[in-house]
Amino acid sequence: MSPDADQRATTVVLDIDGTLVDSVYLHVHAWVRAFHQVGLTVASHRIHGAIGMGGDRIVTHLAGEAAEESIGDDVRARHDELFESVLGDVRPTRGTDELLQALRDRGLRLVVASSANAETTDALLQAAGAATLVEEVTTGDDVGHSKPHPEPVEQVLEKAGSGAVFLLGDAPWDGEAAREVGVRFVAVRTGGFSDEVLRDAGAEHVFDDPADLLEHLDEVLG
Amino acid sequence: MSPDADQRATTVVLDIDGTLVDSVYLHVHAWVRAFHQVGLTVASHRIHGAIGMGGDRIVTHLAGEAAEESIGDDVRARHDELFESVLGDVRPTRGTDELLQALRDRGLRLVVASSANAETTDALLQAAGAATLVEEVTTGDDVGHSKPHPEPVEQVLEKAGSGAVFLLGDAPWDGEAAREVGVRFVAVRTGGFSDEVLRDAGAEHVFDDPADLLEHLDEVLG
Incomplete structure (x- = not known):
């Protein structure tokens, strides 16, 4: 500098x-459930390790580029909805x-x-x-x-x-x-x-x- | 040996x-909410660090002996109920x-x-x-x-x-x-x-x- x-x-x-x-553990919970809803199982500890990345890159990081292309927007929308439903717990x-x-x-x-x-x-x-x-x-x-x-x-x-x-x-x-x-x-x-x-x-x-x-x-x- | x-x-x-x-992150979520329900705020990362201990000692470890005596059984019962409600996510x-x-x-x-x-x-x-x-x-x-x-x-x-x-x-x-x-x-x-x-x-x-x-x-x- x-x-x-x-x-x-x-x-x-x-x-x-x-x-x-x-809020990190609430995000983990929301991502785990969002992935389940679209039929994917992603390990919680791997999700935890990726929290803090933007939603734009987290699906690719966790589930790969093919998953990002096919269900990326869907799983992000589900995560956002699930996370908003627990905002009262923050x-x-x-x-x-x-x-x-x-x-x-x-x-x-x-x-x-x-x-x-x-x-x-x-x-x-x-x-x-x-x-x-x-x-x-x-x-x-x-x-x-x-x-x-x-x-x-x-x-x-x-x-x-x-x-x-x-x-x-x-x-x-x-x-x-x-x-x-x-x-x-x-x-x-x-x-x-x-x-x-x-x-x-x-x-x-x-x-x-x-x-x-x-x-x-x-x-x-x- | x-x-x-x-x-x-x-x-x-x-x-x-x-x-x-x-299931660890589901336990974290259940304990956080159980503590909230009895009016206590315990940091999620501290709860995470204690998962795997038995329920008989985790309240003392996280919230002290006075909390164990006053709300230990209550918070354990609430945790168990909350965790059972998400067994389908395991x-x-x-x-x-x-x-x-x-x-x-x-x-x-x-x-x-x-x-x-x-x-x-x-x-x-x-x-x-x-x-x-x-x-x-x-x-x-x-x-x-x-x-x-x-x-x-x-x-x-x-x-x-x-x-x-x-x-x-x-x-x-x-x-x-x-x-x-x-x-x-x-x-x-x-x-x-x-x-x-x-x-x-x-x-x-x-x-x-x-x-x-x-x-x-x-x-x-x-």
């Missing part, structure tokens, strides 16, 4: 699913509200790069209690490529007009996108990814949840 | 949940049937040490297509202590009257129980536990699923 860009780094980029809200991760307030209190701007569609992203931000704290949002509807492609992160930083202090996420796909853009990656364990996977994806720090990160915020901000 | 005991080692001890059937893990047949073809006896209750264990064995292949079963109803306590494994080996070639499981609790009894632990990734956690629990081998183990059976049996 150039010194100029560094000077303007006043933004924290947030992932939502699994990071601000405890809870914020521990300490989300306090962490976002603390970041704002330090003069940092909060932006979101989500793989979910606009409607779901809005519902999840409401569930996280973060809707009024976030300035800019990029959803799966706004971009041609989802994470781990860097486009969502690049686009939201362009909207914000500021460099990123770090990206906060729970999945290796967040880390890969951050690395492509040259942004630091700070990870939380709330998505159920192992420390090894998160470190391999470039995580500088791995915390239990937002509450744990808040306790170490001075260390992270340096 | 004494040479005598080794000579009589003709039994493979099987875990069911997450090993023969893809699928065998990849290659389960072929692996069990191959073990039988080599003259090995199959026994089960499950943390689930007798009724659920029976339903899961049916779902795995393993009900007619298994000779002895110990369930959570038969023992005073569940895994990681060694009692379930000790008891089923006593019933079988034979030493164990290895224990096949998906969770660190299986590994701890195996270690206490002096039985080799072979692990599959179908429960969503990381290789690091499984190795730390004593796994000699870590395979993707039963199909992957079947491909390496000569190597494992030595």
Whole structure:
């Protein structure tokens, strides 16, 4: 990162699913059932490992290109419907509200790069209690490529007009996108990814949840 | 293990949940909702990390002794009801049937040490297509202590009257129980536990699923 860009780094980029809200396991459940409904059995642990990728690439990743072509749109529509039916079960991760307030209190701007569609992203931000704290949002509807492609992160930083202090996420796909853009990656364990996977994806720090990160915020901000 | 005991080692001890059937994520979902119903929020990834422990100890592990005393029985009953309502979603893990047949073809006896209750264990064995292949079963109803306590494994080996070639499981609790009894632990990734956690629990081998183990059976049996 150039010194100029560094000077303007006043933004924290947030992932939502699994990071601000405890939703990864609900997504796993929805994908498992969506695949069953179209007659495919895909192992839950493989689905879990792919959560955080955009819906545009997850079917190919899990079931191959032939499946994507024949049932991709169908299984995505079923997943979205099944996930929407359990939105009432979505809870914020521990300490989300306090962490976002603390970041704002330090003069940092909060932006979101989500793989979910606009409607779901809005519902999840409401569930996280973060809707009024976030300035800019990029959803799966706004971009041609989802994470781990860097486009969502690049686009939201362009909207914000500021460099990123770090990206906060729970999945290796967040880390890969951050690395492509040259942004630091700070990870939380709330998505159920192992420390090894998160470190391999470039995580500088791995915390239990937002509450744990808040306790170490001075260390992270340096 | 004494040479005598080794000579009589003709039994493979099987875990069911997450090993023969893809049920761990359904348990996570059921526990999350059961805790919500009694007014507690417990993070999904923490619940995931505790799956495979018996229901008798999981509430204390996740929510503390006070919660166990006040809502333990209630939350277990709700979990059991919620899990039973999704038994129709339970699928065998990849290659389960072929692996069990191959073990039988080599003259090995199959026994089960499950943390689930007798009724659920029976339903899961049916779902795995393993009900007619298994000779002895110990369930959570038969023992005073569940895994990681060694009692379930000790008891089923006593019933079988034979030493164990290895224990096949998906969770660190299986590994701890195996270690206490002096039985080799072979692990599959179908429960969503990381290789690091499984190795730390004593796994000699870590395979993707039963199909992957079947491909390496000569190597494992030595």
